[in-house]
Amino acid sequence: MASLNFSNEAxxxxxxxxxxxxxxxxxxxxxxxxxxATATFYHAxxxxxxxxxxxxxxWVLQWAKSNHACILPRGSGTSLxxxxxxxxxxxxxxxxxxxKILEADPxxxxxxxxxxxxxxxVQEEAAKFSLFYPPDPGSYKISTIGGNVGHxxxxxRGLKYGVTRNxxxxxxxxxxNGQVIWLGNKCVKDSAGYSLKDLFIGSEGTLGIVTKVLLxxxxxxxxxxxxxxxxxxxxxxxxxxxxxxxxxxxPSALEFLDQKTIECIESxxxxxxxxxxxxxLLIESDGHPQAVRxxxxxxxxxxxxxxxxxxxxxENPKQQEQLWSARKVAFSALARKAPTVLLEDVTVPxxxxxxxxxxxxxxxxxxxxxxxxxxxMGDGNLHPVFLGDEKNKDLMERVFRAMKEIFLYAIKxxxxxxxxxxxxxxxxxxxxxxxxxEEFQLLKNIKKILDPxxxxxxxxxxx
Amino acid sequence: MASLNFSNEAxxxxxxxxxxxxxxxxxxxxxxxxxxATATFYHAxxxxxxxxxxxxxxWVLQWAKSNHACILPRGSGTSLxxxxxxxxxxxxxxxxxxxKILEADPxxxxxxxxxxxxxxxVQEEAAKFSLFYPPDPGSYKISTIGGNVGHxxxxxRGLKYGVTRNxxxxxxxxxxNGQVIWLGNKCVKDSAGYSLKDLFIGSEGTLGIVTKVLLxxxxxxxxxxxxxxxxxxxxxxxxxxxxxxxxxxxPSALEFLDQKTIECIESxxxxxxxxxxxxxLLIESDGHPQAVRxxxxxxxxxxxxxxxxxxxxxENPKQQEQLWSARKVAFSALARKAPTVLLEDVTVPxxxxxxxxxxxxxxxxxxxxxxxxxxxMGDGNLHPVFLGDEKNKDLMERVFRAMKEIFLYAIKxxxxxxxxxxxxxxxxxxxxxxxxxEEFQLLKNIKKILDPxxxxxxxxxxx
Numbered sequence: 070m071a072s073l074n075f076s077n078e079a080x081x082x083x084x085x086x087x088x089x090x091x092x093x094x095x096x097x098x099x100x101x102x103x104x105x106a107t108a109t110f111y112h113a114x115x116x117x118x119x120x121x122x123x124x125x126x127x128w129v130l131q132w133a134k135s136n137h138a139c140i141l142p143r144g145s146g147t148s149l150x151x152x153x154x155x156x157x158x159x160x161x162x163x164x165x166x167x168x169k170i171l172e173a174d175p176x177x178x179x180x181x182x183x184x185x186x187x188x189x190x191v192q193e194e195a196a197k198f199s200l201f202y203p204p205d206p207g208s209y210k211i212s213t214i215g216g217n218v219g220h221x222x223x224x225x226r227g228l229k230y231g232v233t234r235n236x237x238x239x240x241x242x243x244x245x246n247g248q249v250i251w252l253g254n255k256c257v258k259d260s261a262g263y264s265l266k267d268l269f270i271g272s273e274g275t276l277g278i279v280t281k282v283l284l285x286x287x288x289x290x291x292x293x294x295x296x297x298x299x300x301x302x303x304x305x306x307x308x309x310x311x312x313x314x315x316x317x318x319x320p321s322a323l324e325f326l327d328q329k330t331i332e333c334i335e336s337x338x339x340x341x342x343x344x345x346x347x348x349x350l351l352i353e354s355d356g357h358p359q360a361v362r363x364x365x366x367x368x369x370x371x372x373x374x375x376x377x378x379x380x381x382x383x384e385n386p387k388q389q390e391q392l393w394s395a396r397k398v399a400f401s402a403l404a405r406k407a408p409t410v411l412l413e414d415v416t417v418p419x420x421x422x423x424x425x426x427x428x429x430x431x432x433x434x435x436x437x438x439x440x441x442x443x444x445x446m447g448d449g450n451l452h453p454v455f456l457g458d459e460k461n462k463d464l465m466e467r468v469f470r471a472m473k474e475i476f477l478y479a480i481k482x483x484x485x486x487x488x489x490x491x492x493x494x495x496x497x498x499x500x501x502x503x504x505x506x507e508e509f510q511l512l513k514n515i516k517k518i519l520d521p522x523x524x525x526x527x528x529x530x531x532x
Numbered sequence: 533m534a535s536l537n538f539s540n541e542a543x544x545x546x547x548x549x550x551x552x553x554x555x556x557x558x559x560x561x562x563x564x565x566x567x568x569a570t571a572t573f574y575h576a577x578x579x580x581x582x583x584x585x586x587x588x589x590x591w592v593l594q595w596a597k598s599n600h601a602c603i604l605p606r607g608s609g610t611s612l613x614x615x616x617x618x619x620x621x622x623x624x625x626x627x628x629x630x631x632k633i634l635e636a637d638p639x640x641x642x643x644x645x646x647x648x649x650x651x652x653x654v655q656e657e658a659a660k661f662s663l664f665y666p667p668d669p670g671s672y673k674i675s676t677i678g679g680n681v682g683h684x685x686x687x688x689r690g691l692k693y694g695v696t697r698n699x700x701x702x703x704x705x706x707x708x709n710g711q712v713i714w715l716g717n718k719c720v721k722d723s724a725g726y727s728l729k730d731l732f733i734g735s736e737g738t739l740g741i742v743t744k745v746l747l748x749x750x751x752x753x754x755x756x757x758x759x760x761x762x763x764x765x766x767x768x769x770x771x772x773x774x775x776x777x778x779x780x781x782x783p784s785a786l787e788f789l790d791q792k793t794i795e796c797i798e799s800x801x802x803x804x805x806x807x808x809x810x811x812x813l814l815i816e817s818d819g820h821p822q823a824v825r826x827x828x829x830x831x832x833x834x835x836x837x838x839x840x841x842x843x844x845x846x847e848n849p850k851q852q853e854q855l856w857s858a859r860k861v862a863f864s865a866l867a868r869k870a871p872t873v874l875l876e877d878v879t880v881p882x883x884x885x886x887x888x889x890x891x892x893x894x895x896x897x898x899x900x901x902x903x904x905x906x907x908x909m910g911d912g913n914l915h916p917v918f919l920g921d922e923k924n925k926d927l928m929e930r931v932f933r934a935m936k937e938i939f940l941y942a943i944k945x946x947x948x949x950x951x952x953x954x955x956x957x958x959x960x961x962x963x964x965x966x967x968x969x970e971e972f973q974l975l976k977n978i979k980k981i982l983d984p985x986x987x988x989x990x991x992x993x994x995x
Contacts, residue, residue: 176778176883200780221723232721235698248970255881258695258911258951260684260734261959261966262975262993267730271723288780315639317663317751360820418718420639448721488721496724503724507711511982512725518977530725 079136080115083160086128093117102161105146105153106208108409109459110494114141114155119163126278127247129160133524141526142274144185144213147206148220149412150493152273156528162278164215170194171281177255179238180284184215188222191284200286203230206489207400215279221271223489225322225396228314228447229355230287232489234270239283242269244276245520253283268515273491274526276519290355293321294365295383295392298372299346303327303430303442306348307423309375310446313352314419316371320364322353323447330399330443330454337402340395346378350446351396353389399443400454407439407456409465413472415479416488419449428478429453436471438464450488477502492530500531542599543578546623549591556580565624568609568616569671571872572922573957577604577618582626589741590710592623596987604989605737607648607676610669611683612875613956615736619991625741627678633657634744640718642701643747647678651685654747663749666693669952670863678742684734686952688785688859691910692818693750695952697733702746705732707739708983716746731978736954737989739982753818756784757828758846758855761835762809766790766893766905769811770886772838773909776815777882779834783827785816786910792869793862793906793917800865803858809841813909814859816852862906863917870902870919872928876935878942879951882912891941892916899934901927913951940965955993963994 084092093099094116103113115138120126133140138158144165146153155161167183168190174180175198182191188202188209195202205224206212212222218240223232239253252266253259269277300306306325313323326334326349331342342349350372354364369380383389404410417425426442429451433440439456453475457468476486476499486492486499501509513531516523547555556562557579566576578601583589596603601621607628609616618624630646631653637643638661645654651665651672658665668687669675675685681703686695702716715729716722732740763769769788776786789797789812794805805812813835817827832843846852867873880888889905892914896903902919916938920931939949939962949955949962964972976994979986 174881174883176774177881178777178780198780221727223721223723227721231698234727235694244970244974250968250971250974252971254946254948256879256912256946256948256951257882258686258690258879258908258913259948260686260950260952260954261948261963262955263735263739263978264684264697264730264733265971265974265978267727270727272726276726288782311639314641317641317661319751357820357823357826359822363820416719416721418637418640419720420637445721449719450721483717483719485717485719485722485724487723488719489723491723492725500725505713507707508713508715508728511707511713511728514981515726515728515978518981519974 079138083116083132087118091119091121102143102146103155105148105151107149107151107154107493107495108411110151110154112155114159114161117161117163119166123243123249123280126162126243126280129162130243130245130247130524133160134522139524139527142215142278144216145211147208147212147216148493149414149490150487150495152220152491152493152526152529154494165213167280173198175200178286179255180286182214182282182284184218184279184282185213188212188214188217195286196289199289201289202236202284202286204233204236207397214282218270218279218282219272219274220489220491223445223448223450225324225445227445227450228323229319229321234267236285237266237270237282238285240266240269240279241281242277242279245522245524255283271491273493273529275516275529276525278525290321292358292361293353293355293389294361295389296352296365296368297381297392298350298377299343299379300348300375300377301346303348303426304423305375306350307426309350309372311420311422312371312375313368314447316367318364318368318371320352320368320447321355322351324351324396325444325446326351326396326399327442329441330403333402333406333441334395334399337405338395338398340391342395343379351392403441403454407458409457409459411455411457411468413453413455413475414450414487414490415453415475415484416448416450417479417482417484421482421484422446422449425451425479425482429475432471432474436467438467438471440471448488449484473499494529497529497531546579546595550581554582554584565606565609566618568611568614570612570614570617570956570958571874573614573617575618577622577624580624580626582629586706586712586743589625589706589743592625593706593708593710593987596623597985602987602990605678605741607679608674610671610675610679611956612877612953613950613958615683615954615956615989615992617957628676630743636661641749642718643749645677645745645747647681647742647745648676651675651677651680658749659752662752664752665699665747665749667696667699670860677745681733681742681745682736683952683954686908686911686913688787688908690908690913691786692782692784697730699748700729700733700745701748703729703732703742704744705740705742708985708987718746734954736956736992738979738992739988741988753784755821755824756816756818756852757824758852759815759828759831760844760855761813761840762806762842763811763838763840764809766811766889767886768838769813770889772813772835774883774885775834775838776831777910779830781827781831781834783815783831783910784818785814787814787859788907788909789814789859789862790905792904793866796865796869796904797858797862800868801858801861803854805858806842814855866904866917870921872920872922874918874920874931874935876916876918876938877913877950877953878916878938878947879911879913880942880945880947884945884947885909885912888914888942888945892938895934895937899930901930901934903934911951912947936962957992960992960994
């Protein structure tokens with residue numbers, strides 16, 4: 070505890086209460102907890118607490134209440150909205166050590182886990198029982214289930230399998246008032262009272278601290294097949310996507326990469342993406358072997374109507390894996406392209422994909438801002454990636470103006486400013502455009518009854 | 533307006549405001565709106581209003597507020613929990629004339645409908661586009677989407693396809709304070725703020741008046757196959773069900789009928805159910821033709837391990853339809869067996885089915901109450917049917933004691949008092965057993981912020 074950099078009485082009582090091994094307070098130790106995966110936010114917490122029990126959580130809640138501090142529950146900090154960045158007088162409550170599987174129940178196809186377990190560990194545990202946990206956010210290797218619940222995380226399989234919400238059967242939550250409640254159960258149907266569980270999913274740690282999660286698993290698809298199609302323009306690729314959905318074909322993934330993204334991936338970790346094409350669709354079908362073959366055939370037929378430069382079917386699991394690995398490094402590859410890289414997350418109705426993509430191109434030109442786009446296209450979920458530089462004030466201003474215009478256009482098309490990253494700090498300014506004032510007030514009212522003293526992750530989603 | 537049976541000033545202002553064709557006030561006209569499909573509740577409303585616009589709804593809300601009356605939004609009144617039975621000083625707001633399809637969007641696989649449209653009409657509209665709306669409550673021919681949303685209705689396809697909640701993308705709601713809000717959008721992913729939409733789904737008309745619903749449709753399964761298996765005991769059939777789930781086989785329906793139910797169906801509308809067996813499982817697989825064949829084979833293999841008396845695969849669509857029609861008349865058939873028939877709705881984790889069924893048998897004997905059981909077994913959702921007689925006070929007392937014991941046992945097994953019928957009046961007494969007092973208080977707090985004056989369907993879910 071060498072570099073103790075505060076002397077406040079209140080903090081002393083915190084330090085006195087917890088063993089040294091549970092608390093980080095030195096300036097250097099706090100650095101990794103001062104930001105998340107969003108590029109532009111930074112604020113150091115007062116301390117980081119690794120609670121060892123519910124009692125610890127209750128104690129620190131009470132402490133925060135008495136000392137006008139606040140609590141930020143945090144997993145691995147992979148949030149892309151600033152939801153995991155501390156605000157003034159925050160104690161970070163790190164749940165990463167709560168990473169156990171408490172019960173695997175193959176009779177009910179459920180997993181009871183602690184919130185600090187990684188998404189990948191959950192996927193692996195499911196696989197042990199030949200079961201499947203579909204949500205698959207980009208950061209799945211390190212993102213935690215608690216964080217996934219907080220953001221209602223999605224990933225590449227949303228169009229067929231849905232998002233985190235669809236796999237949460239129940240949860241234990243510590244409320245700001247110190248009550249420990251349990252919501253949900255192992256039943257796949259339950260109409261007993263308001264679905265409070267759904268209120269906490271996607272609430273970004275602003276309503277309660279999730280301490281256990283009961284997850285629903287599903288049968289593991291027997292087989293998968295991956296198909297790659299490259300196109301001469303972004304628009305044609307968008308139109309082909311809309312046509313696939315219109316044909317009521319819902320593959321397990323339908324990803325999009327623009328030329329900039331492809332180029333970056335190929336120079337970062339070559340996977341044989343066709344560099345010369347303007348857009349690539351990467352489509353996975355899974356399920357019964359014959360069903361997969363038929364779906365791939367039907368999808369190919371649709372694709373062919375849109376003049377693809379190439380259609381390539383991965384010949385074996387190794388090739389499939391190669392394509393997916395390449396897709397999964399998209400953000401890391403792009404992150405090397407500029408000093409400050411901002412990943413956005415607008416989502417539009419799937420009939421409006423070409424329109425949205427066209428608008429992004431126009432905006433990129435109009436503001437002279439480089440924007441790469443990759444997308445969970447089958448969900449209508451686009452990730453425009455802004456290549457900026459924090460040291461170039463003028464550029465960053467244009468970046469934010471371009472971003473705002475993209476948000477507003479997505480809303481105009483009946484879309485949302487965030488498909489899976491959440492609102493956090495990054496988008497709270499724009500949420501008011503998506504919600505009418507009455508709807509916006511309702512969000513605040515919900516916060517008010519659950520957290521009247523604004524103890525939990527204040528300043529996120531709204532002020 | 534012959535038999536005007538009230539003279540109250542307030543009601544006069546209501547009558548003066550609306551055209552005669554929009555308002556029912558005569559004693560006889562109010563009778564059909566004084567009960568729902570639950571056998572034991574009856575209370576006449578003050579009047580029934582058929583609003584012709586949002587303005588009408590706003591007017592009557594204001595009127596109710598000024599006159600200490602309350603509003604009960606109502607579809608077809610097929611609720612099985614008393615949720616659609618008026619309480620004191622209620623105006624029934626009948627939404628049945630709001631039954632239009634406002635937009636079918638095959639590009640986004642969505643339907644925008646008015647709340648008074650029937651579930652069947654939605655299913656039929658979806659079918660026109662070769663799409664599928666899976667929720668399928670027993671009353672689908674007349675139940676409305678608004679009612680389905682209010683109860684988060686399920687039906688026979690819950691295990692594979694989920695319930696109403698899984699198909700509601702958005703809704704327009706009139707709040708008790710007169711605000712008209714829109715929640716959700718056509719995007720299949722949305723992480724922008726708390727999921728208020730999910731709060732209204734299953735809220736039984738206590739939080740807002742749903743005036744539009746945006747539904748999600750999915751591709752229509754290509755083929756279906758139905759298999760019937762009969763068993764010598766209820767328990768073996770339950771164990772076979774648990775074994776199917778444990779084998780990660782999730783067919784599109786897995787229904788259960790006990791011997792009493794079979795007997796009634798056969799004498800009401802003969803379908804060739806094997807009368808001599810104690811329990812029948814009716815299982816449907818749907819999807820890709822080859823996948824269906826393989827699933828049926830694997831399910832048969834599991835069933836055979838539990839010593840079935842018979843396994844029968846429907847040979848053609850006509851036979852399939854016959855079996856399903858017979859299953860769907862189960863409640864009507866049982867309703868003829870006694871003067872007062874109460875249909876219950878407990879749900880348990882699917883590993884506990886045999887235990888629950890055994891307990892129901894014991895309780896039936898202990899209280900000398902005839903209880904038939906049919907079930908959405910694959911969901912763990914049991915419908916014990918109590919054969920009672922309102923004129924026999926002693927019998928009815930035993931019926932309610934037996935019922936309570938079944939509820940408590942379901943809760944003990946980690947289940948719920950209602951899988952799909954909702955709480956309404958019938959179960960509010962028992963909800964407090966399922967929720968801890970803090971959780972229960974939270975439900976009430978939600979009601980309080982949305983409906984501080986208790987204008988909407990008061991006395992339902994909780995007091």
